Amino acid sequence: MQASPLENALYRNSFDDGWLDLVVGAGLVGAGLLWLSGGIVWTAPLPAVLIPLWIAGRNSLIAPRMAEARFRPTREAMNRRMFGGWLLAGVGALAIAAIVFAMARGSDWMRVADARSWAVAIPNVLIGAGLLAGLVLGAKRFALYAAIAIAIGAGGAIAGTDEPGALIAAAGAVVLLVGVVMMVRFMRDHPLNGDDAGE
């Protein structure tokens, strides 16, 4: 059964708390700052920290304020399929990038396996997947973030910046700032009530 526009709107609203923006923004700023400080390798475990953080925050900060609404199993299945698709697309993009990289370097596969290259690629692909996840959820602001990130990247390239870390951090700061504003607004509008007010 196809989801109704109302179901889609309600589902979208359940992610309008800013928490996903805050986590994705923090991830991008963190990755950018680590890059700038020379600790690129440390960006690799970043997603492993951010994903559980997002889940924990959603359960402890958002859920008690939002109360619960259970969506139809068909929607959950649809989301799993979409996330799976995005993940496959990400892995595919990474594989294509690796092949192109190898060809450019004369098929030297050992260089492709360079830990430093993967350390940079993996978190950025996963954080990019975070932005895509926002789009999958139907939050259009994530498309805007992607456009801003591209604009910042293009601006950096035109200005001749040779530090991509600064550009990643700048794009992340925009997402983080929006996330903070949304989160503050959400907390203000959804105070933590002790009891369900039912009847």
Place this chain on the structure above:
Amino acid sequence: MSKPVVRELQDVLDLDRTIHEPARLVILAVLNALESADFTYLMDQTRMTQGNLSAHLSKLETAGYISIAKSFEAKRPRTTLRITPSGATQLVAHARKLSRFVTMIGVKPDKPKK
């Protein structure tokens, strides 16, 4: 009083007033889009007051259009609301009647804003 000749007019006169009240129509529409919802979620989405929402839910429950289940979770009371199969059927029938009536008066329905 004899019935109007046009069926769609009679349909409107026969509308189920339990569903037709705006607040109850909204409640049923939200519950129809979900598997289940908490009382607070519904209050948040509809912006109704606690008393107002409670009164409308009671009427819908009496009509058999929704089910209300009360439970405790971590010592906090929780009220879970679901639309019943009868409620879902009535909501769809109601929407169809309104849709036919809207078409009859020459208004094209707008697409929902995204």
